[in-house]
Amino acid sequence: MVKSSDLSVGEMAERAGVPVSTLHFYEAEGLIESWRTPANHRRYDRRELRRVAITRIAQSVGVPLAEIKLVLDGIPRTKAVSAKTWARAAAPWQAMLEERIALMTRLKDQMGYCIGCGCLSLESCPLYNSADTLGQNGPGARRWIGKQDERAEI
Ligand code: FES
Incomplete structure (x- = not known):
């Protein structure tokens, strides 16, 4: 049944801020769903916008699509979803996101220093x-690896 709040693919793309091709890709990956009108026009429940937004944000911080899908699969589509349900579904991301935040903070803080x-x-x-004496200790950024607060020593 067509609801007035349902969106055409163009409306969905415009509101989500993504190309139509991205919506098709997300749908093929099982991240979002659409349905077809009797005239075979694709329609999206407006609630799918949140799935697109969560996917875009998670992708932008490097969360793999497979992990995004795992979280989205835990969110029911058949009813209004509470904030608590969204938070519970995202719980597996907590540790991973905190690790990434710590890494990005270190990168930001140490970008101007010798690593x-x-x-x-x-x-x-x-x-x-x-003379690259730290290179004798192994590959990579030797003043970065294994240190929590490198900047404090610089
Ligand atoms: S930043 Fe100092 S050796 Fe690369």
């Missing part, structure tokens, strides 16, 4: 990684 990566391209590198 011991071997580049020797900052003025501070000769002080903290003279």
Whole structure:
């Protein structure tokens, strides 16, 4: 049955701020659902907008589509969903998101400092990684790996 709040694919794309092709992709991946009118026009329940928004936001912080789908699969489509239900469904993301937040915070805070990566391209590198001496300890950013507050030492 057509509800006045249901959206055509164009309306859905416009309100969600994504191309129609993205909606088709999300649908093919099982993240959102549509239904067809007797004239074979695709329609979306307006509640699917929240699934698109959650997917876009989660993707933007690097959550894989498979993990997004797991969460969305735990949200019923047949009724209005409470904030509590959404929060419960997202609970598995808590630890992962907190880890990413901590990593991004460190990256933001240490971007301007020598991280011991071997580049020797900052003025501070000769002080903290003279002649790439930290490279003898292994690959990667040696002043980054395994340290919680590298900046405090710089
Ligand atoms: S930032 Fe690369 S060695 Fe200092």
